[in-house]
Amino acid sequence: MSTYNAPLKDMQFAIAEFAGLDGITALPGCSEVNADLVEAVLTEAGKFAQGVLDPLNRSGDKQGAQWRDGVVTAPAGFKEAYAQFAEAGWNSLGGSVDHGGQGLPHSIALPLQEMWNSANMAFCLCPMLTTGVQEALVHHGSADLVKTYMPKLVSGEWTGTMNLTEPQAGSDLSAVRTRAVPEGDHYRIQGTKIFITWGEHDMTGNIVHLVLARLPDAPEGVKGISMFVVPKFMLNADGSPGARNDIRCVSIEHKLGIHGSPTCVLAYGDKGGATGYLVGEANRGLEYMFTMMNHARLGVGMEGVAIAERAYQHALEYAKTRVQGRAIGQRSGDRVTIIHHPDVRRMLLTMRAQTEAMRALGYYAAGTLDRAKRHADAQQRAGHQSRLDLLTPVVKGWCTELAVEIASLGVQVHGGMGFIEETGAAQYLRDARITTIYEGTTGIQANDLIGRKVGAEKGATALALIAEMRALDAPLLAAGETFTAMRASFTQAVDGLEAATLWLVDHYRQEPEAAAAVAVPYLKLFGTVAGGWLMARAALIARERLNETDADRAFLEGKLATTRFYLEHLLPQAGALAQTVTRGAASTLALDVAAF
Amino acid sequence: MKVLVTVKRVIDPYVKVRVKSDGSGVETANVKMAMNPFCEIAIEQAVRMKEAGVVTEIVAVSIGAPQCQETLRTAMAMGADRGILVETGTTDMQPLAVAKLVKAIIDKEQPRLVIMGKQAIDDDANQTGQMVSALLGWPQSAFTSAITVNGDTADVTREIDGGLEKLTIKLPAVITTDLRLNEPRYVTLPNIMKAKKKPLETLKPETLGVDVTPRLKTLKVEEPPKRSAGVKVADVKELVAKLRNEARVI
Numbered sequence: 001m002s003t004y005n006a007p008l009k010d011m012q013f014a015i016a017e018f019a020g021l022d023g024i025t026a027l028p029g030c031s032e033v034n035a036d037l038v039e040a041v042l043t044e045a046g047k048f049a050q051g052v053l054d055p056l057n058r059s060g061d062k063q064g065a066q067w068r069d070g071v072v073t074a075p076a077g078f079k080e081a082y083a084q085f086a087e088a089g090w091n092s093l094g095g096s097v098d099h100g101g102q103g104l105p106h107s108i109a110l111p112l113q114e115m116w117n118s119a120n121m122a123f124c125l126c127p128m129l130t131t132g133v134q135e136a137l138v139h140h141g142s143a144d145l146v147k148t149y150m151p152k153l154v155s156g157e158w159t160g161t162m163n164l165t166e167p168q169a170g171s172d173l174s175a176v177r178t179r180a181v182p183e184g185d186h187y188r189i190q191g192t193k194i195f196i197t198w199g200e201h202d203m204t205g206n207i208v209h210l211v212l213a214r215l216p217d218a219p220e221g222v223k224g225i226s227m228f229v230v231p232k233f234m235l236n237a238d239g240s241p242g243a244r245n246d247i248r249c250v251s252i253e254h255k256l257g258i259h260g261s262p263t264c265v266l267a268y269g270d271k272g273g274a275t276g277y278l279v280g281e282a283n284r285g286l287e288y289m290f291t292m293m294n295h296a297r298l299g300v301g302m303e304g305v306a307i308a309e310r311a312y313q314h315a316l317e318y319a320k321t322r323v324q325g326r327a328i329g330q331r332s333g334d335r336v337t338i339i340h341h342p343d344v345r346r347m348l349l350t351m352r353a354q355t356e357a358m359r360a361l362g363y364y365a366a367g368t369l370d371r372a373k374r375h376a377d378a379q380q381r382a383g384h385q386s387r388l389d390l391l392t393p394v395v396k397g398w399c400t401e402l403a404v405e406i407a408s409l410g411v412q413v414h415g416g417m418g419f420i421e422e423t424g425a426a427q428y429l430r431d432a433r434i435t436t437i438y439e440g441t442t443g444i445q446a447n448d449l450i451g452r453k454v455g456a457e458k459g460a461t462a463l464a465l466i467a468e469m470r471a472l473d474a475p476l477l478a479a480g481e482t483f484t485a486m487r488a489s490f491t492q493a494v495d496g497l498e499a500a501t502l503w504l505v506d507h508y509r510q511e512p513e514a515a516a517a518v519a520v521p522y523l524k525l526f527g528t529v530a531g532g533w534l535m536a537r538a539a540l541i542a543r544e545r546l547n548e549t550d551a552d553r554a555f556l557e558g559k560l561a562t563t564r565f566y567l568e569h570l571l572p573q574a575g576a577l578a579q580t581v582t583r584g585a586a587s588t589l590a591l592d593v594a595a596f
Numbered sequence: 597m598k599v600l601v602t603v604k605r606v607i608d609p610y611v612k613v614r615v616k617s618d619g620s621g622v623e624t625a626n627v628k629m630a631m632n633p634f635c636e637i638a639i640e641q642a643v644r645m646k647e648a649g650v651v652t653e654i655v656a657v658s659i660g661a662p663q664c665q666e667t668l669r670t671a672m673a674m675g676a677d678r679g680i681l682v683e684t685g686t687t688d689m690q691p692l693a694v695a696k697l698v699k700a701i702i703d704k705e706q707p708r709l710v711i712m713g714k715q716a717i718d719d720d721a722n723q724t725g726q727m728v729s730a731l732l733g734w735p736q737s738a739f740t741s742a743i744t745v746n747g748d749t750a751d752v753t754r755e756i757d758g759g760l761e762k763l764t765i766k767l768p769a770v771i772t773t774d775l776r777l778n779e780p781r782y783v784t785l786p787n788i789m790k791a792k793k794k795p796l797e798t799l800k801p802e803t804l805g806v807d808v809t810p811r812l813k814t815l816k817v818e819e820p821p822k823r824s825a826g827v828k829v830a831d832v833k834e835l836v837a838k839l840r841n842e843a844r845v846i
C-alpha cells in the first residue's frame with residue numbers, strides 16, 4: 001500500500017509558471033505571497049495530508065458513514081482528524097482576514113485542495129462545501145448573517161452544505177419545489193433535498209445549510225428561486241447552538257464511491273417548517289449560486305487532478321515491485337518488475353503526463369481567478385474573468401473525465417490485483433467516478449462551454465486564447481530539432497481546435513441540436529489542446545533552465561520527457577476529436593428518439 | 597527561563613538517499629530537505645515547556661547553508677520566538693566545529709537550558725550535544741525521554757541499554773532528545789504566516805571567532821553492498837560453523 005507523497009516540485013513549478021506567482025504577488029492584498037511562503041505552506045500541508053488524512057482514506061472507504069435513526073456518524077477517526085484540520089487553520093486559508101481567515105489567493109488554495117483530495121477525497125468534501133457557504137455569505141449575505149455565521153465557518157467550528165438537488169431537480173435547478181414562507185424576520189422552509197453531501201454528521205457542533213427554495217409568490221423557473229441559510233441547531237441569544245431546527249436526515253445513500261462522506265436525504269419542515277434566513281434578495285438565489293460556480297467547479301476539477309495523482313503514485317509503486325515475465329526479447333534469465341514492460345511504461349506515462357497537464361491547466365485557471373477577482377485594473381479584471389469563464393467548464397469536465405480514465409489505468413497496471421479491493425487501486429476508480437457527475441455533469445459543462453462561453457460571444461475569448469497558443473510556434477521552432485515532432489503535433493492540434501471552434505460559432509445558432517450533439521467532444525478537445533499548450537510551455541522553460549548551473553536535472557528532464565510523450569503520443573487525439581466535432585453531429589442525431 | 601534549541605537541515609527522511617557518482621559524498625542538490633526529526637522533537641519540547649509556563653523564550657539556532665533559514669522558519673512556525681543562522685561557507689560541518697559555534701552562541705545568549713537532537717539522521721554522529729556540554733563544562737543528559745524542570749534542577753529520564761535511567765541534573769545543562777520524548781505537532785497555517793515576521797539574525801563563524809576547518813577527511817562514500825541470495829544450511833552445526841568461520845560474528 002503506497003503512502004501519499006505530495007508532488008511538491010511539480011506543484012511549485014505549476015504555481016510559479018502557470019498560476020504565475022510573480023503576477024499574483026503584485027495583486028492587491030497578496031504582497032506576502034511569494035515562493036518562500038508557497039514552499040512553507042505546501043510543505044506543511046503535505047505533511048498533514050500524508051500523516052493525518054491519507055491513513056484514514058482506506059478505513060473510511062471500508063467502514064463508510066453510518067446512519068441510524070436520523071443520526072449520522074462519520075467513519076472512525078474522521079471527527080478527530082477534522083478537529084485537527086480546523087485547529088491547524090487549514091479551513092481558514094482563503095477566508096477573508098476580516099473574519100479570521102488568512103486571505104490567501106486561489107493560487108495557493110487550489111493546490112492545497114489537490115493535496116487534501118489526493119489524501120482523502122471523502123473527508124475533503126466537508127471543508128470544501130464549507131468554503132462554498134462562506135463565499136455565498138460574504139458576497140450576498142446581510143451584515144447580520146455574516147456576523148453570526150462567518151467566524152465559525154472560517155474557523156471550521158461549524159461546517160456548511162449546499163442544498164440544491166431535489167428528486168425532480170438535478171441538472172435543471174429551475175424545477176426546485178422546496179417552499180419558503182415568510183414569518184416575521186425569518187422564513188419557514190418545507191421540502192425534500194436529496195444527495196446532500198455531509199448534510200448530517202457528528203464532527204461539529206452545528207451545520208449551516210445553504211438551501212434553494214421558492215417563495216409563495218415567486219415567478220416560475222430560474223428567476224423564482226431564493227437562497228436561505230438554515231442552521232441544524234437554532235442559535236441561543238449568545239450565539240451558541242440551541243434547539244434542533246426542523247430538519248431530519250431521512251437516510252444516506254449506498255453508493256459506488258466516496259463512502260466516507262455521507263450523502264443525505266434531508267427532510268425540511270416535517271413539523272411545520274424549518275427556520276431559515278434569506279440570503280441577499282428574494283428570487284436571486286440561482287444567480288448567486290452562479291457567482292460561486294467558477295470556484296466550486298474548479299474545485300471539483302481539482303478533485304480529478306488529485307485522484308489521478310494518487311492513482312499514479314499507487315500504480316507506480318506497484319509497477320516497481322511486481323515481478324512478472326521477462327524483458328521483451330529475453331527468453332531466459334531473471335524475470336523483471338513490470339515497469340520494464342513498454343506497455344506498462346506507456347500506461348504510467350499516460351497517467352503522469354495527463355496529470356501534469358491537468359494540474360497545469362487547473363493552476364492556470366486558479367491564477368486567472370485571482371486576477372479576475374483582485375486585479376487593480378477593471379479592464380484587466382474583466383479580461384481575466386472571461387478567460388476564467390471559458391476555462392472553468394473545461395477544467396471541470398476534462399480533468400474529471402480524464403481522472404476516471406487514469407484511475408482505470410491505475411487498476412490495469414495492477415493486473416488482477418487491481419480488481420481486488422485490498423490493493424486500494426479500485427477505490428480511486430470508484431471515488432473518481434462521482435467527479436464527472438456532481439457540480440454539473442460533463443454534459444452540462446459542455447453545454448455551458450459551447451453556449452454561454454463560445455457560441456454566445458461568437459468565439460471571441462476562445463479564439464483569442466487560440467491566437468495566444470499559436471504564439472508558441474516561434475519559440476518551438478527556435479528550440480531546434482528535438483522539438484520538431486512536438487511542434488508539428490502541436491500545430492495540428494491547435495488547427496483542429498480552431499476549426500472546431502469556428503464550426504461551432506457557425507452552427508451554434510442555426511443548428512443548436514447539432515452543436516449540442518458534439519459539445520462533449522469539443523470540451524475534451526479544448527482540454528486536450530490547452531493541456532498540450534501548457535505542457536509545451538513547460539518544456540521550453542525546462543529546456544532553458546537546464547542551462548543553469550544548479551539546475552534540478554532530474555525534474556527538468558522528467559518534464560521534457562512527459563511533455564514529449566504528451567505532445568507526440570497523446571495530443572494526436574486532438575485531430576480525431578476535431579473531426580468528430582466538425583463531422584460527427586449528424587450521425588449522433590440520425591437515430592431518432594423513438595427508434596432507440 | 598530562556599531555552600536554546602539547535603535545528604539541523606537534513607535530507608528529508610522519506611527521500612531515498614543517493615551516493616554521488618564520484619564517491620565524494622551523498623547527493624544533496626535539488627533533494628527535498630527537512631528538519632532533522634530529533635531536532636523537531638527538541639523544538640516541540642521547548643514549545644511544550646513554554647506553553648506550560650516553564651520557559652519564557654525559545655531561540656532556535658541552525659548552522660550551515662543560507663537555506664537553513666527555511667528550517668529556522670519551520671522552527672519558528674512550531675513556536676520558537678526567534679532564529680539565529682550561522683552561515684558557513686562549507687557544507688562539510690563536523691561535530692566539533694558545530695559544537696564550538698553553538699558554545700559561542702550560548703556564551704552570547706546565556707540560556708538556562710540547551711535542547712538538541714541526540715543525533716542527525718544524515719551522519720548519525722551522535723556527538724555534538726556531548727561536545728557542547730564538555731566545552732561549556734555543563735551537565736548533560738543524552739537520549740532523554742522525559743524532562744521536568746524544578747527551579748535550579750531538572751529531573752530527566754534517559755534511555756539507556758537495558759532500561760531507563762532517572763537523574764537530577766543542575767541547570768544550566770545540555771539535554772539531547774530521544775524519540776519517545778514527545779510527538780512533534782503539525783505546524784498550523786496561522787503560525788506559518790506569523791513565523792515570517794519573527795526575527796532571524798545571520799552570523800558568520802569568523803565573527804564568532806570559531807575556526808570551522810574540517811578535521812576529518814572523507815576518503816570515499818559508497819553504497820552498502822547489495823544483499824546476495826541466501827543459502828540453505830543442512831543443520832545447526834553447519835549454521836554455527838558458518839557464523840563462526842565465514843561471518844565471524846560468534
Ligand SMILES: Cc1cc2nc3c(=O)[nH]c(=O)nc-3n(C[C@H](O)[C@H](O)[C@H](O)COP(=O)(O)OP(=O)(O)OC[C@H]3O[C@@H](n4cnc5c(N)ncnc54)[C@H](O)[C@@H]3O)c2cc1C
Binds near residue numbers: 434438
Ligand atoms: C455523491 C453525490 C453527492 C452530491 N452532493 C450534492 C450536494 O452536496 N448538494 C446538492 O445540491 N447536490 C448534490 N448532488 C447532486 C448532483 O449535483 C446531481 O446528481 C447532478 O447535478 C446531476 O443531477 P441528476 O442526478 O438529477 O441527474 P440528471 O439531471 O437527471 O441527469 C441525468 C443525465 O442526463 C444528462 N442531462 C440532463 N440534462 C441535460 C441537458 N440539459 N443537456 C445534456 N444532458 C443532460 C446528464 O448529463 C446526465 O448524464 C450529489 C450527487 C451525488 C451522487
Ligand SMILES: Cc1cc2nc3c(=O)[nH]c(=O)nc-3n(C[C@H](O)[C@H](O)[C@H](O)COP(=O)(O)OP(=O)(O)OC[C@H]3O[C@@H](n4cnc5c(N)ncnc54)[C@H](O)[C@@H]3O)c2cc1C
Binds near residue numbers: 322324343412
Ligand atoms: C476476478 C478475477 C477472476 C479470475 N479468474 C481466474 C480463473 O478462473 N482462473 C485463473 O487461472 N485465473 C483467474 N484470474 C487471474 C487473471 O487471469 C490474472 O489476474 C490476469 O491474467 C493478470 O495476471 P496478474 O494478475 O498476475 O497481473 P500481472 O501479470 O502481474 O500484470 C500486471 C500488469 O503488468 C502487465 N504485464 C505483465 N506482463 C507483461 C508483459 N510481458 N508485457 C506487457 N505488460 C505486461 C499487465 O498487462 C498488467 O497491466 C482471475 C482474476 C480476477 C481478478
